[in-house]
Amino acid sequence: MxxxxxxxxxxxxxxIVCSYCGTRNDTDLTGIHEFTEVVPDHERICPRCEVAMKTIDLKIGGTFLIERCDTCMGMFFDSGELEALIKATVKNVSHVNHNKLKELYALQRHDEYGITYIKCPxxxxxMNRVNFGQRSGVIIDRCPDHGLWLDGGELRHLLEWVKAGGKMYNDKREEMKRKMEAREDIKVRRATTVHSGGGFDTYGATLRHSDPDLFTIVGRVIKWLVG
Ligand SMILES: [Zn+2]
Ligand SMILES: [Zn+2]
Ligand SMILES: [Zn+2]
Incomplete structure (x- = not known):
């Protein structure tokens, strides 16, 4: 803690707010990443506090810039950056810690902002409100074109979720779902093909590849029948 x-x-x-003195603490980056402040090209405004954010360099695989608000500790990640940060921070997750996940899911984040919609900086x-990774419990705000916003404390929660195997578990479930859907899709297509198999086109197309002579014969019979 x-x-x-x-x-x-x-x-x-x-x-992230101390219940004793009310100080807002940076629980996201302290002890997780070394970072330096850099002078930004363009100033971006915090969607929560409407003050200029600071640009900081997390130095992950070279220069890695994100915006952070010193007042609310919220952070803005350009598209793909959060995923890169997760990859660089959490490594070798080999098993799913279901107890820890239960704990994280039970922990309803104290949402001091309520359900509010904020603007892309x-x-x-x-921005859209999205449950990161389908069920991490962290509701992020996302601009489809520019990136996503995490309120203070949410990065820590997200990283704990990934460390506990939540992302791995979820990715596997999604993969299984995709495979099952693909299988269902093939079944449906087969059923449709059998159903419409009486059509000359389908039948003819099959024969054309396997047995041209038989195709010719069938074609003649059809011509004879039709003509
Ligand atoms: Zn305090
Ligand atoms: Zn702010
Ligand atoms: Zn945007």
């Missing part, structure tokens, strides 16, 4: 940087009281797992269109 993290401790408040101001009064050292333990910070509850479901929030780049294009200012309202």
């Amino acid at each position: 993290a401790n408040c940087k101001n009064c050292s009281a333990p910070i509850p797992a479901d929030t 780049v294009c200012e269109t309202i």
Whole structure:
């Protein structure tokens, strides 16, 4: 458990605000990543606080810039960056820790903002609310064109979910679902082919590849029947 940087009281797992002194703590990057501040090309505005965000370099595989608000500790990741950060931070997840996942799912994040829709810091269109990885429990705000927003504390929750095998478990389930859907799709197509198999086109096409002579004979018979 993290401790408040101001009064050292333990910070509850479901929030980044110290319940004792009210200080907002950075639980996302402290101890996870070294980072430096850089001077941004364009200033981006925090969608929560409407103040300019800071650009920081997490130095993952070279320069890795994200925007962060010093006031609310929210972060904006360009498209694909969060996935890259997860990959670089959490390695060798070999099993699913179901107890830890249960704990994480039970932990309803203290959502101090309620259900609100916020604007993309780049294009200012309202972002979509999405449950990251289908069931991580972290509702991110995403702009389909520019990236996604995490409120303070959400990155920590997400990384814990990935570490506990939540992402691996979910990816496997999704893969199985895709395979099953593909199998169902083949079944349906087969059924449709058999059903419409009486048509000359389907029959003829099969014969054309396997036995041209037989095709010719069938063709003649058909001509004879029709003509
Ligand atoms: Zn405190
Ligand atoms: Zn902010
Ligand atoms: Zn946008």
